[in-house]
Amino acid sequence: MGYKGTAATAFDELFPAAPDCLPQAFAGETLYSWCARYHRLNGSNNPRVTSRRLFGHSTAGLRPELPSHLANFQNNTHQHLGCLDELLTQRTVLGVFAPFLARGAMAEISRHLSSGNSVAARALLGLSKSGQATRTSLRFCPECINEQLAAYAVTWWQTKNLWPSICICQQHGCLLVQAKDELLHRSSADFFLAHELDASRLNLPPDAPSAQLQLLDGIATWTTTLVQHINGGLDESALRLTYLLQAKKRGWLALDGSLRLKALQESFLSQCAMLATVPAFHFVKDADGINGGFLGSLYRQYPGHRHPSKHIVLMNFLFAEPDEFFKAYATVERTISEAGIQSAQKLVTDTSRKLIKLIEQAGHSVSSAAGVLDIPAEEALAHLNRRNDVARLRRPHIVGTPREIQLREMLRDGRTRTEIAESLSLRPTFIKDYLAQRPELKAQWEAAHTARETEKHRTQLVAALNAHPGLPIKTIRRLPKNGFQWLYNNDREWLQEVLPAIWKR
Numbered sequence: 001m002g003y004k005g006t007a008a009t010a011f012d013e014l015f016p017a018a019p020d021c022l023p024q025a026f027a028g029e030t031l032y033s034w035c036a037r038y039h040r041l042n043g044s045n046n047p048r049v050t051s052r053r054l055f056g057h058s059t060a061g062l063r064p065e066l067p068s069h070l071a072n073f074q075n076n077t078h079q080h081l082g083c084l085d086e087l088l089t090q091r092t093v094l095g096v097f098a099p100f101l102a103r104g105a106m107a108e109i110s111r112h113l114s115s116g117n118s119v120a121a122r123a124l125l126g127l128s129k130s131g132q133a134t135r136t137s138l139r140f141c142p143e144c145i146n147e148q149l150a151a152y153a154v155t156w157w158q159t160k161n162l163w164p165s166i167c168i169c170q171q172h173g174c175l176l177v178q179a180k181d182e183l184l185h186r187s188s189a190d191f192f193l194a195h196e197l198d199a200s201r202l203n204l205p206p207d208a209p210s211a212q213l214q215l216l217d218g219i220a221t222w223t224t225t226l227v228q229h230i231n232g233g234l235d236e237s238a239l240r241l242t243y244l245l246q247a248k249k250r251g252w253l254a255l256d257g258s259l260r261l262k263a264l265q266e267s268f269l270s271q272c273a274m275l276a277t278v279p280a281f282h283f284v285k286d287a288d289g290i291n292g293g294f295l296g297s298l299y300r301q302y303p304g305h306r307h308p309s310k311h312i313v314l315m316n317f318l319f320a321e322p323d324e325f326f327k328a329y330a331t332v333e334r335t336i337s338e339a340g341i342q343s344a345q346k347l348v349t350d351t352s353r354k355l356i357k358l359i360e361q362a363g364h365s366v367s368s369a370a371g372v373l374d375i376p377a378e379e380a381l382a383h384l385n386r387r388n389d390v391a392r393l394r395r396p397h398i399v400g401t402p403r404e405i406q407l408r409e410m411l412r413d414g415r416t417r418t419e420i421a422e423s424l425s426l427r428p429t430f431i432k433d434y435l436a437q438r439p440e441l442k443a444q445w446e447a448a449h450t451a452r453e454t455e456k457h458r459t460q461l462v463a464a465l466n467a468h469p470g471l472p473i474k475t476i477r478r479l480p481k482n483g484f485q486w487l488y489n490n491d492r493e494w495l496q497e498v499l500p501a502i503w504k505r
Ligand SMILES: [Zn+2]
Pocket: 141, 142, 143, 144, 145, 169, 170, 171, 172, 173
């Protein structure tokens, strides 16, 4: 195995009576698995003796998800499996917890596990109550086991199958087989290897519908991606705002930034309710509760650990793919670091402010402001009715409808406001306001309207003159629809140029 110099000397000192074989660890193999193979290779029949040899403690090595007394282990094996950090993140359950741990928590947990205080470490991970890690810690894919046996004549436990949110082998598309819980009880704890467990010691998974397999496959992808890409813990506030921002994008946030829990719950359950039958995801059952169960708790602001599986299930539901999450999280994180947490919160609550600004300062109607912000007009209206402090003109619902197109056509055509109001069943004041907010259209309308009026009154006057030849202009002016007065006020040049004769009548 290439031990030379000081390493060989230290190795000989370790177990001088019976030189041990320290096997090479497989990539992605758990620490417990490596210890089990070590136990076999050295022909021991007492797991407690082996655990004491490696960990200086008779059961510290018999915990598949989280062995402790690691300082002793590192010392006794001369860091054969790498440094403590590598050992913890690559060969215990910690890898999947790491992205969700608060700053400093990882170092503290690492200290506790190093010294043998596994109770404190488990409490920091939130595992003292839930028992989730124990329940799922000895799991394997039967196909992978066959492949391992064919290639190496031995099997090993894979770290990713230790992670509670992974219930499927993505390579073979089958559900993981799980050893019975009693194998982990203190009295029966041992160094098990998967191929040595007969069916009586296993819980075989039920047949899963393909939709469920697909969902579990998606969750497994999220899990491995997060473990690979997140260095150091995700910030809890940033994470919560990222979820809220995405909920906003999906239409589950009211304009003031509050969560529309019912709509969120319905959508979540329609997609993810089938997870509740998988033991690792039993928490999904609470999601239809009054406070939204785990859904509500992930959105609410209260400090403390939450199980990674809960985050991962929510992420898988909210975001199309991990990249979308990483981008949204980066935006929130950048805003927090550049402008503070309050600015970041505004990303979530700013729609209400923008809406009010559009209405009060830019003179938009509710429906056109809603159009600008790409939110349903009914929602904007309901929000403003609730607030009751926003000055706005109440207008019929026309903006954004085919009636608006008709309105604009008639305005460009220069029709009178009365005529348009009657034809489209609008109040003339609405048309007046509509034009006041659109100066360009107003100028078009005025030009077209003047042209129409001019044409109309000229025609009326010419008709009156032709109908009453020789009648003096004073009398003509008293006839109905003679057109003269309007032309006298608005088109006097034409009167003088085109009809000089009438000045003499
Ligand atoms: Zn497999």
